[in-house]
Amino acid sequence: MTCLRIALIPAFLLTLIGAAHAAPAAPPAAADDTAAAGCSTTRTRSADRRIGYFRHCPDTPEMASFRGGRYAMGDAIGSGQPYERPIHDVTIAPFAIGRYEVTRGEYQACVAAGACSEAQVPPLADDTGGRHPVVGVSWHQAKAYVAWLKVRTGRPYRLPTEAEWEYAARASATANFTWNWGQVDTVTCQYANALDQSAKARFPELYWAITCNDSFPQTAPVGSFPPNTWGVHDMQGNVWEWVEDCWHPDYSGAPTDGRAWLEPGAEGTCSKRVNRGGGWGNGSSSLRLSNRDADPAGNYSDGLGFRVAVSLARPKPVDAAAVPAAPAAVPAAPAASP
Numbered sequence: 001m002t003c004l005r006i007a008l009i010p011a012f013l014l015t016l017i018g019a020a021h022a023a024p025a026a027p028p029a030a031a032d033d034t035a036a037a038g039c040s041t042t043r044t045r046s047a048d049r050r051i052g053y054f055r056h057c058p059d060t061p062e063m064a065s066f067r068g069g070r071y072a073m074g075d076a077i078g079s080g081q082p083y084e085r086p087i088h089d090v091t092i093a094p095f096a097i098g099r100y101e102v103t104r105g106e107y108q109a110c111v112a113a114g115a116c117s118e119a120q121v122p123p124l125a126d127d128t129g130g131r132h133p134v135v136g137v138s139w140h141q142a143k144a145y146v147a148w149l150k151v152r153t154g155r156p157y158r159l160p161t162e163a164e165w166e167y168a169a170r171a172s173a174t175a176n177f178t179w180n181w182g183q184v185d186t187v188t189c190q191y192a193n194a195l196d197q198s199a200k201a202r203f204p205e206l207y208w209a210i211t212c213n214d215s216f217p218q219t220a221p222v223g224s225f226p227p228n229t230w231g232v233h234d235m236q237g238n239v240w241e242w243v244e245d246c247w248h249p250d251y252s253g254a255p256t257d258g259r260a261w262l263e264p265g266a267e268g269t270c271s272k273r274v275n276r277g278g279g280w281g282n283g284s285s286s287l288r289l290s291n292r293d294a295d296p297a298g299n300y301s302d303g304l305g306f307r308v309a310v311s312l313a314r315p316k317p318v319d320a321a322a323v324p325a326a327p328a329a330v331p332a333a334p335a336a337s338p
């Protein structure tokens, strides 16, 4: 819950403010095949050709494609909180998720187009180039951004569902982290931006930080740390990420088809929206893959951003010659086409 973030971020670093921000009405999405002005889809692959990336427009986020599959969502280790349980199997349809968190530069394109309001936190000290994740955006502002993406690209952009987010974050991992965490925080700094010794050096008032130095006192440029095995960066750490779902006290009755878990008949009215992944103001425990948090949709903070998703309704059959089979250790390898 919110207390996790507050407990680990000193009050002077936290600008969690309940500032309600009315979301502009979402404009109607263009047809899926509509080519937006100035846009031409570009595609790349990871060096091992197993991960497919695409970008619909020059100013829209790069996306990682996933074929979908089935996985166990929640705390399989038993070290988490009751709201991370019960473990339940979820089936995920083909979709794509941002290779990175939405950057401040990407968000500013929406602001410049008049479809998004300015972030409610000024750029942090190290964010001089717009490649840091945007922070200071409420859930409503994140929704306005994906509404603009739908118009800009003609594609069904949206926020990830919580089940999709954890599927992409796990990349088949069943442990607490995608890296081999040896019960010591020194490993975390190799893989994720957390509350580390560089933060302690910049903010001596901090009473605690993990023992290693990741060299980023606050946010880091997206992609500064290695991707997970499915080619997605910063799912653990850097900034927390809003997802579509309403908060529920545990997973009892959660959907098993990967859709967002909303309040019955009242989309948009739940008291809190989920955010995931931990951030630069948190220690390793908050970065666990099954950890969850939630805030009122109008809240914002300097540690909270988002990434986007898009449904892939028409995936091409996988070309076995072009896309090598996934290693056995990585089942349900991502491969789909926008």
Ligand SMILES: [Ca+2]
Residues within 6 Å of the ligand: 193, 194, 195, 196, 198, 199, 214, 215, 216, 217, 218, 280
């Ligand atoms: Ca850090």
Ligand SMILES: [Ca+2]
Residues within 6 Å of the ligand: 101, 234, 235, 236, 237, 238, 239, 240, 241, 277, 278
């Ligand atoms: Ca993140």
